[in-house]
Amino acid sequence: FSVTHRAKKGNPQPFQKGYLLNWTSQKTIWDSVFSNPLKVSPQDTHLIVTEPPLNFTSIKEAWDEMMFEEYGFKSLFRCSPSTLTAFYYKQTHTDNQCCLIVDAGHSFTHIIPYHNGKQIQTATKRIDIGGKQLCNLLKEQISYRQLNLLEETYACNLIKEDVCFVSTSFYEEMELARKKDPSVLCEYVLPDFVNIHRGYVKLPDSVGDDPDEARKPAPTKEQLIRLSLERFTVPEILFNPSDIGIESMGLTEAIVYSIKQCPTNMQPHLYNNIVITGGTSKFQNFKDRIIKDVRSCAPDIFNINVYRPEDPVVEAWKGGQLFSGVAWVY
Numbered sequence: 001f002s003v004t005h006r007a008k009k010g011n012p013q014p015f016q017k018g019y020l021l022n023w024t025s026q027k028t029i030w031d032s033v034f035s036n037p038l039k040v041s042p043q044d045t046h047l048i049v050t051e052p053p054l055n056f057t058s059i060k061e062a063w064d065e066m067m068f069e070e071y072g073f074k075s076l077f078r079c080s081p082s083t084l085t086a087f088y089y090k091q092t093h094t095d096n097q098c099c100l101i102v103d104a105g106h107s108f109t110h111i112i113p114y115h116n117g118k119q120i121q122t123a124t125k126r127i128d129i130g131g132k133q134l135c136n137l138l139k140e141q142i143s144y145r146q147l148n149l150l151e152e153t154y155a156c157n158l159i160k161e162d163v164c165f166v167s168t169s170f171y172e173e174m175e176l177a178r179k180k181d182p183s184v185l186c187e188y189v190l191p192d193f194v195n196i197h198r199g200y201v202k203l204p205d206s207v208g209d210d211p212d213e214a215r216k217p218a219p220t221k222e223q224l225i226r227l228s229l230e231r232f233t234v235p236e237i238l239f240n241p242s243d244i245g246i247e248s249m250g251l252t253e254a255i256v257y258s259i260k261q262c263p264t265n266m267q268p269h270l271y272n273n274i275v276i277t278g279g280t281s282k283f284q285n286f287k288d289r290i291i292k293d294v295r296s297c298a299p300d301i302f303n304i305n306v307y308r309p310e311d312p313v314v315e316a317w318k319g320g321q322l323f324s325g326v327a328w329v330y
Helices: 002-008 023-035 057-071 081-092 131-145 153-163 170-178 211-215 251-260 264-271 286-297 315-327
Strands: 046-050 075-079 098-104 109-115 125-127 186-189 200-202 224-227 274-277
Touching: 023 057, 046 057, 046 081, 046 315, 057 075, 075 081, 081 098, 081 109, 081 274, 081 315, 098 251, 098 264, 109 251, 109 264, 125 251, 131 153, 153 186, 153 200, 153 224, 251 264, 251 286, 274 286, 274 315
Parallel strands: 046 075, 098 274
Antiparallel strands: 098 109, 109 125, 186 200, 186 224
């Protein structure tokens, strides 16, 4: 929210499509974080920072220059969040030498295989769809059909997190939406930031014989929007980007493609150790959809096992925390 607020005031956001481009804005944030909440002395501090996979060399060099010459940290370790996730997974699943990290993030979705903690670069795959694109699509659909929310990214992101889900049977869900079934239809109360500071779902109390009754809001001063097929058609773009004209592999296709680029003897282990992380992976049924789709594409002799942490957003942080305990031993 603070970054969005800064952008509205005319301060450009430091990150664009996952890459750090505006160093002046980011340095202001670092100055505040290092001096106030953390109160660290850079000269006595080892630093771990995460960067996007396949990051540009120029940005990597700028990172090093900023951290050493501007702040003077004792040491610096740069890696992708998926590397820390793979490290944590290997430490907690010691019998597994291989894993496939599916990092569904804000700007991109990366599929990265690892063997003994080392990334297999030639099999790394990126899909140019993440939570940001899904939020923008939801804004467009709601604005076209009901209420103009094109400037309300924060509110739409909350709507996406609260009501959207991944369909495991897309055409059946479409039929339920056509019939205005209450299992798909819901009402969402928008925040007014005076009395309601966060939006919430308001399901119909009851549904009579007439399905249209479910669409009638209760008498209230709250501002409501009605959501139906948007709830599952928006996340569906992850699996079928061509639905909105994006020429890219879907998530399932990318997973299978990435595994096939690895040595044959690794492939059964990768299918058996698929790890999904990132905020976008928190959609309801996300894990079940991947299991179902990958199972239909993978050879029958391979077991399919998908692991999703309790909180996939902080899994990389846990890996960094664990790594920091063993990395700085001299």
